[in-house]
Amino acid sequence: MTDSTTGRSPAVTVSTVTVAGDSTHLVDIHATLTSSGPAGTITGLHPDTAGTTRDRLYAAIHNAGLRWPAQHVAVEVAPTALPGTDTGLDAAVAVALLAVTGQIPTGGLRDAVVIGELGLDGSLRTPRAVAQRLTTAAGAGVPLALIPTGARDLAATVPDISVWLATHLRELVTQLHIADPASAPAIATVAGRPGWPSPGVPVADLADLPAGDWQARRVLEVAAAGAHHLAMIGPAAAATAFARCLPGLLPDLDDDTSRQVADLYRAAGLVPAQVTALRRPPWQAPHHTAPTAALIGTPARPGAVSLAHGGVLHLDNAAAYGSRAVEALGQPLDTELVRLASAAGTVTYPARTQLVVTTPDCPCADLNACTCSPARRRRHLHRLRPLLDRIEIRALLPSGPAQPPGRGEPSMVVAARVAAARTAAAARWAPHVAATNHDVPDAILQQSIARIRAADLAPLRDALAAGTVSTRGTTHILRLAWTLADLAALHRPGPYELTEAITLLGPAATESTEHR
Numbered sequence: 001m002t003d004s005t006t007g008r009s010p011a012v013t014v015s016t017v018t019v020a021g022d023s024t025h026l027v028d029i030h031a032t033l034t035s036s037g038p039a040g041t042i043t044g045l046h047p048d049t050a051g052t053t054r055d056r057l058y059a060a061i062h063n064a065g066l067r068w069p070a071q072h073v074a075v076e077v078a079p080t081a082l083p084g085t086d087t088g089l090d091a092a093v094a095v096a097l098l099a100v101t102g103q104i105p106t107g108g109l110r111d112a113v114v115i116g117e118l119g120l121d122g123s124l125r126t127p128r129a130v131a132q133r134l135t136t137a138a139g140a141g142v143p144l145a146l147i148p149t150g151a152r153d154l155a156a157t158v159p160d161i162s163v164w165l166a167t168h169l170r171e172l173v174t175q176l177h178i179a180d181p182a183s184a185p186a187i188a189t190v191a192g193r194p195g196w197p198s199p200g201v202p203v204a205d206l207a208d209l210p211a212g213d214w215q216a217r218r219v220l221e222v223a224a225a226g227a228h229h230l231a232m233i234g235p236a237a238a239a240t241a242f243a244r245c246l247p248g249l250l251p252d253l254d255d256d257t258s259r260q261v262a263d264l265y266r267a268a269g270l271v272p273a274q275v276t277a278l279r280r281p282p283w284q285a286p287h288h289t290a291p292t293a294a295l296i297g298t299p300a301r302p303g304a305v306s307l308a309h310g311g312v313l314h315l316d317n318a319a320a321y322g323s324r325a326v327e328a329l330g331q332p333l334d335t336e337l338v339r340l341a342s343a344a345g346t347v348t349y350p351a352r353t354q355l356v357v358t359t360p361d362c363p364c365a366d367l368n369a370c371t372c373s374p375a376r377r378r379r380h381l382h383r384l385r386p387l388l389d390r391i392e393i394r395a396l397l398p399s400g401p402a403q404p405p406g407r408g409e410p411s412m413v414v415a416a417r418v419a420a421a422r423t424a425a426a427a428r429w430a431p432h433v434a435a436t437n438h439d440v441p442d443a444i445l446q447q448s449i450a451r452i453r454a455a456d457l458a459p460l461r462d463a464l465a466a467g468t469v470s471t472r473g474t475t476h477i478l479r480l481a482w483t484l485a486d487l488a489a490l491h492r493p494g495p496y497e498l499t500e501a502i503t504l505l506g507p508a509a510t511e512s513t514e515h516r
Contacts, residue, residue, distance in 0.1 A: 012100040015113045015142065016092035017133035018077075024129060024136040026113070029089065030076040031096035033069065053087075056118060057094050064122035064170040065207050065410070069101050088127030091116035091146070094169060104176045112144040112164075113137045115151075122169040124148035134158040146172060156275070170205055174248065174412040201283040201311075204244040204411075211408030216242040219395040221414050222504060223354070224249035225421035226483030227436035229333075231357040231388060231506075233381070234397025236317065239358035246312050246356060248411040249418050250281045257310040260350050264302045264309060281311030284353075288320040292328050297349055299342035305332045306349035315387075318359040323383050329355075330386050354438075357387060361396070392438070392476040394506030421486035428482075437479045437486070445478050451492050452481075459498040469502065477501045 011032045018027050061068050075093060092114040099106045115133050117125040127133075130151045137145055138161035147155060149165040166172035206217065216232065220242050223230040230246075232239040253261060258277040265271045265278060284304040286295055297303030305313055315321060332338050336352040362372035363380050372380070381388075388394060426435050434440045440448075449457070460477060463469040469477065480501035481493035488497070 010100060012096050012106055012109075014092045014096040014099065014109055015137075016089055016115055017113055017136050018086045018089055019127075019129050019133070020086075024132045025079075026136055026140050026142075027089075028078045029092045029096045030074075030078060031093075031100040032074045033071045033100055034074050036072060053090070053093070056090065056120060057097065059120040060090075060118040060122045060169055061094060061097065063120065064168065064173070065205070066098060066103055066170070066173065067101060069097055073097060073100065086127070087117045088115055088129075088133065090118040091124060091148075091169070091172070094118060095146075095172070098173065104173050109176075111142065112146055113142050114146045116146075116148045118169060124150075124166055124168060124172065126151040126154075130154045131157055134161055134163075137161060174205070174410070174415070201247050201280055202244040204241070204248060206242075206245050206248075206408055206414060207410035209241055209245070209408060213238065213242070213408075215395060216397060217408060217414075219393050219504065220246060220249065221418065222480065222483055222487065223356070223393055224414075224418045225487050226392075226425070226479060227354055227438040228392040228479065228483065229355040229357075229390060229438075230393045230395070231318075231359075231384075231391045232395050232397055233359055233361045234395075235399055236358065236360050239397060240316055243312075243314050243316070243356045243358050245411060246314075246354075247281050247283050249415045250311070251415075251419050251422060252279045253281060253310045257352075261310050264306055264349065268301055268307060270307075282308055283312050283314065284308040285314040285316060288315075288317055288322075290325075292322075292325050295325055296328050296332065297338055297340060299340050299344070299347040302349045303338070305329060305353055306338050306351045308353040309350045310352060311354065312356055313353045314356045314358070316358050318357040318384055318387070319363075319380055320359075321383075326383060326386050330390070333387075333390050355387065355391065357384065357391065359384070361399075389472070392480055393504045395504070396506060417487060420489070421483065424486040424489070425482065437482045440479065442475050445475055448478060448482070452498075453492075453494075456493070456495045456498065459495055459502060463502050469505070473505055476505050480504050 011030060014029045014031075016027060016029060017024050058068055075096065077089070095104065095109065095114050098104045099109065113133075115127065115130065117127045119125055124147075126148045130147065131154045134145055134147075134155060135158050138158060142161065144162050144164060145155070146164045146166065149167045152163065152165055155161075155163045206220075209217075211217075216238065219230060219232065222228065224246060230243075232243065252258075255277075258279050261278040261282055262271065262275050265282075266275065271278070284307050286304040290304070293303065295304050297306055332351040333353075333355060336350065338349040338351045340347045340349075359381070361381065362370055362377045364370055364372055422436060425437050429435070429437075429440050429444075432440060432444050434444075460469070460474065463477075464474065477498065478501075481497045484497040484500055485491070485493040490497070493501070
């Protein structure tokens with residue numbers, strides 16, 4: 001890898017803070033690819049720890065699904081007079097190696113420090129003296145620090161610096177690809193306060209799932225792009241694994257939503273009192289045995305549907321939820337609010353969430369020897385009818401043998417397409433104050449038919465004539481068709497988008513397994 005204008009190998013600088021004795025010092029990690037020396041070796045690390053550091057970094061980068069440098073890399077810690085045995089430099093050295101090999105952008109690194117130890121599995125761990133390190137960085141005028149999630153409470157004690165948290169090296173790399181903290185400081189701060197990620201959000205990447213599961217990948221991308229409710233009916237393990245990747249495809253929350261989510265999490269006692277913003281979309285996955293109050297909330301505490309405001313509510317093994325719980329979720333999904341009466345009055349919580357339902361298509365969930373009759377399968381899913389009627393994407397996943405191994409597209413690549421599609425939708429619906437295709441009022445959506453060529457509407461007309469699509473289904477199809485057009489960078493849906501939208505809507509709950 002060389003600079004095409006100079007012929008020299010590029011150099012990357014990543015700033016961090018090291019501990020030397022009882023003091024902390026701002027240092028720079030310089031990394032340069034060179035043509036001399038064996039491929040894959042690193043020079044310039046402290047001789048006492050060079051071997052163990054290199055082995056640790058190699059394992060962490062490899063286990064994060066990233067590429068170890070194929071050339072010789074020269075690394076320098078400057079100023080060189082300081083000891084270089086501090087494991088808190090791990091993350092900064094790893095980021096420098098990834099940046100110099102072109103695996104992450106470097107723009108956001110100019111105004112940030114990277115602090116953290118690395119585990120062999122790529123996990124980011126809190127080094128000693130985090131608060132002192134952050135204080136040193138803030139005193140030097142550094143506006144942003146990239147640190148392990150485990151250090152967030154310590155970071156809250158340090159003024160004048162914003163923090164960006166990650167639990168794993170892969171997550172940190174994904175964040176740097178999704179948005180540049182230097183050009184979008186709102187990701188890290190709201191009104192000058194640190195922005196914490198929502199607790200409990202799974203760190204899951206599509207790159208870890210088989211590339212052959214194309215159907216699950218497609219429905220997940222479409223759901224993320226349009227904020228559509230999604231049902232994945234089929235093998236439990238596969239559906240759940242894909243559902244857990246959805247938060248990583250979603251863009252950061254806007255200022256108002258990030259404050260609302262922080263208010264809800266403070267009210268539930270899930271984040272410290274000083275947290276005023278939660279930038280990443282939250283994730284809630286209540287167990288099917290959870291009482292209805294845990295789902296909907298009480299006057300004293302918001303429930304899962306409100307704690308998923310701006311993010312994802314995942315109902316795993318959804319057919320096992322009681323009918324009372326399923327019915328109770330209908331009103332929050334329709335109004336995006338939860339209203340609860342108490343002796344002191346009415347308490348209202350926001351509840352604008354994206355519902356993801358995963359469930360086997362039969363009670364036995366036996367992929368190899370299922371003997372469930374079609375009638376038994378219909379009864380199994382019938383209790384979900386109140387939810388499935390509100391869901392735009394109903395995907396019946398194949399129950400055949402596992403897909404062949406092979407890494408698929410990583411979440412950061414899909415997230416970029418999702419962001420572009422959402423930008424297009426927001427621009428189109430701006431006069432109607434809607435940010436996503438899911439948010440568009442039904443009446444406005446019906447009016448959008450006038451934007452589609454009459455000849456291109458043939459698939460929808462045919463479905464209506466055949467009686468396979470209801471009036472409500474027509475609205476769902478239009479929402480999906482606009483999302484598919486946005487993903488394809490089209491100005492309006494065509495016959496292909498409408499046909500795929502009809503397929504994505506899928507059959508009704510009582511019909512979904514008849515012809516399995």
